[in-house]
Amino acid sequence: MAKVHVTTTVNGDEYEFLCEPQQTLVDVLRNELELTGTKEGCSTGDCGACSVTLDGRLVCSCLVLAVECEGKEINTIEGMAQGEQLHPLQRNFLEINGLQCGICTPGILVAAKSLLEKNPDPTETEIRYWLAGNLCRCTGYDKIIRSVQAAAAEMRKG
């Protein structure tokens, strides 16, 4: 099984790697590119812990082949903060304690960021349905939703 050479952009940086055709993007991100912020909870697209954006579209990286990423732009949790400057979502999750164990947090932040880019003023129901693909077992979702609401309000103020 010959490996395939792929060139792609992750969080604005160009990366080159070799991978097998059946390797998933989450596998390559974590094990080849050492970007372990993206987590793998189920490998079947049912938990959202591996959420990234691919050319701006929110997807599960466990259901994307690494070879598909040739020439594409991927954004992961590692690209969310700008140096020391946290994204308002990250800051509000910290203030409101929208995380406990933290394993689902990267996926939820990436998903929430994607939501607010599309819909800056979502209702509680819209947030819940958008995040329905991101499982959390610790928080019961309450403080997660409140953190997203607070970040959205802050971002609307500009």
Next chain:
Amino acid sequence: MATILEESGFNPEKELKIVGTNPVKHDGLDKVTGRANFGADFFLPGMLYGKVLRSPHAHANIKSIDTSKAEALPGVKAVITRDDLPDIPAGTPGGDMTRNALAREKALYDGHPVAAVAATSEAIAKRALKLIEVDYEVLPHVIDPREAMQPGAPILHDYMRTNGDPDAPDEPTNVTEKMVVETGDVGSGFDAADEVIEMEFDSKPMHQGYIEPQGCVANYSEDGQIDLWCCTQAPFVYRDRLSGMLKVDAAKINVQQSELGGGFGGKTGFYAEPLAIVLSKKASRPVKIVLTRNEVFRGTGPVSGTWSRIKMGCTKDGRITAAEAELVFQSGPYTGSMYFNAPNAMFTRYDLENIHVTAFEVVSNRPKVNSFRAPCVPQIVFGVEGVIDLLAKKIGMDPIDFRLKNAAKEGHTTIYGDTWGPIGFIETLEAAKTCDHYTSPKGDGVGRGIAAGFWFNRGGETSATLQLAPDGTVTIAIGTADVAGSRISIAMMAAEELQIPVDKVRVHMADTNSLGFNRVTAGSRTTYSVGMVVVDSSRQVIKELCRRAAGIWDVPEDGVVFEEGEIRPASSNVGDFEPMSISDICKKTTMSHGPICARSDMNVTGAGPGFGLHISDVKVDEGTGRVDVLRYTVVEDAGKAIHPQQVEGQYQGGAVQGIGWALNEEYVYGEDGRLQNAGFLDYRMPVASDVPMIDTVIVEVPNPKHPFGLRGVGEVPVTPTMACVGNAIGDAIGVRPTSLPMSPPKILEIIEQRDAGK
């Protein structure tokens, strides 16, 4: 001088500056940036990837295992089977443990590990598994615990006899244990009752559902030193059990806990870790094993399914006169379900004179169960609080008033022999009665239910160290795993004692080399126990700081006090000295007199029980049986909420786990004994759109045994949840469901039977 266990120093009047506030968690930044390292995030140079071969049969003799073709595959560096682990006699705790890690004579569940491989890539390891040939002799299997108790059921272990049942015949059985707990005389209790209700309940097995699959890296060096990085709630327990199982000195095993992506009791026992270690030994290279979600469901430690019969009687003015129960628990193929919690906890929040509970633990062909929050209790309280609710309805009494009438108070002696100090059950019930949810009108077509919960809460063996750096900042090493962010609460308690900003304190989870034995993170013990030893350590360093100041000022030790964050002369009689800060003394004396550190190692006692009252509003779609939870409130006594946001988070998370268990979560087995829903698609945990905001009311009735009065809060929130939702559904449709989960087809069937009965 009294120890902290004898005299906690709890002072309800004390003005607290840090405890009770909500500083940002110190571990939070790494978690929101993706930098935090969980079990699968560790890499060592030269690392191999391990994969586990698992039995596809629920019950089978393993006649032979041929690994030769796998060993010959290029890239494969080690293959292990039962021959690579020390033999420990079957039917002993060590024997059970080694067999659960890697099967020996028999495969006892679909998913039971049979062999493991380490290779240079995951893909090669996967291919190697397919080359291992196992000769299975498939046997009949049994999964339902009551079926497993019947004569003629397939027997899992010929050696098994029932502990605790002197009348049981001396022949192989699947019943591992029988337990009877009683007080008073239920016979006369029922005679004195005006109303008696007896019902049967059942619950299917379920799983803790942590989002992080188990992941570990093991490194076995040639001198016998083992380093293990893994996600665990119990690093010291892992170390000591691995020591016993692999016959290696405990001092040669170092377990470093990673960040934990959820455990809830399910990561208190190891699964792939011993396999990674033995593979590493054989391959002479580090080995990483990360379980797939399918393996997590089939091969880790889920939760007992149960059957129960509960009978309770009360007078017409609401006094419970008798409570009787018969309980059956599944434990998987080996004993260890903690089923004994149920008889001890199920009625314990009430002051009852006459109780009789008979409980059985039964083996069956499914994975060995592990703890969940409040192990073996919520699924039984599902029945108890249902019967209580129906009794209250029968006599026309408000359900909270009924609980108040029977509530245990300070001074109550429990059925397991503890006598309680101050407790907050009544306060919790009263807070629930007046809370917004309970006092607001129900809404059309809405069913409302309440249920009460309780947990013992624990102390236990705890060891921690506290160090002052020369600049006066504080590091604390703890060994009890932080599963939800308790680190910040620990830092807050130290900061409060030392009267410094919480940002000057950093708490780290140390490895097993660094501390004495710490008990597992379970029993809602962490903030309580670690808080205790950290406060103790803080007081020790304060004493040392004062002693050093006395040395600097050349005054007697009792002439120096610690006040408002400063070390000062006790009075002007002692002398006219400028107060010094902690950092002043550290700077001045560390090099000359040595570092200022303290350690505290103790078996922490005095943990106070916790109580909760949940309220839920549901709507039932009578066309389909679907249930929507519209509103949910958790009222619970925390003793003292060190970090209120954290406490709220525990209440909310526990409630939603219970909602999932109540409505949809269950293990579905086929006729062949194989698990059919080993994934998040068909193992249905609540998603964000399934639940409303979870309102919380933190009641604070302090436990004076703890310096800050706190009580554990992690487990109480799950105990009444399924009962609460069940009572709400009962209110909505007029019939109280008795089988968990209360999934749509079951609810529709109840509705149809109800309508047919009309």
Next chain:
Amino acid sequence: MRYEAPTSLDAAVSLLAGADGQAKIMAGGTDVLVLIHSDVIEPELVVDIKNIPEVTQISESGGAYTVGASVPAAVLCEHEGFCSTWPGVIEGLSLIGSTQIQGRATLAGNLCNASPAADSVPAVIAAGAIANIVGPNGNREAAVEEIVTGPGKTSLANGEIIVSFSFPAKPAHSGDCYLRLTPRTEMDIAVVGAGVNLTLDDGGTCTAARVSLGAVAPTPLLVADAAAALVSTKVDDAALDAMGKACSAACNPISDKRGTKEYRIKTAAVMARRAAEKALERAKAN
């Protein structure tokens, strides 16, 4: 496993037709990759069609839409024109999995995976859509209800690819709706799915109807009797009742981890009725 990403239909067809072992078409990959990674299938070749222009376009002419087979659900759900014309199809698409899944999942993939419970299929069948197919033996058209022949099986021959779906122009006073029954609010596979599309005349009488059920038989069903129960009626209680009974009668479900036979038969009628009521409301508003 070999991965190819051709940029033309001809190239894709030759690759598929010329494959030695099993060859799989990959659009969004949300079904195919799950099957590959759980070792259910081990294809020798995966042909990714996303780089072929014809399969990723949406076009409209005279009210009739042509939707490329590989348009992600999320993209189609953002298309204002299609959303206002076929809200039922959009309902089906937006119920597939999660936001992340919809970022990749496609109509063609959802159809050709051939799960009886596929969420987008009943509404697409109810809409009367046609699949445009290319293959080694040329092009052809097939009604969507003819594609799935059994669980995991389609009527596509080796080497055939669905290029696009053609939706008919919608007459005035038409409305469609898709509803499904799942235990949770999201993420579940449908226990029962019902897609209804109906047209009324100016007086409010139903002149045409298509009723399709999912998850209640080895294939998605087009239930002619259920449609007949609505045609020539004002879609009143009696008509809806009859439609429900026809739906239950058409069911041939199994009992599995998602629902029992009996439960599906009962709730098929309930969901179809509710979908019809919503479709009626939409038809009246057009």
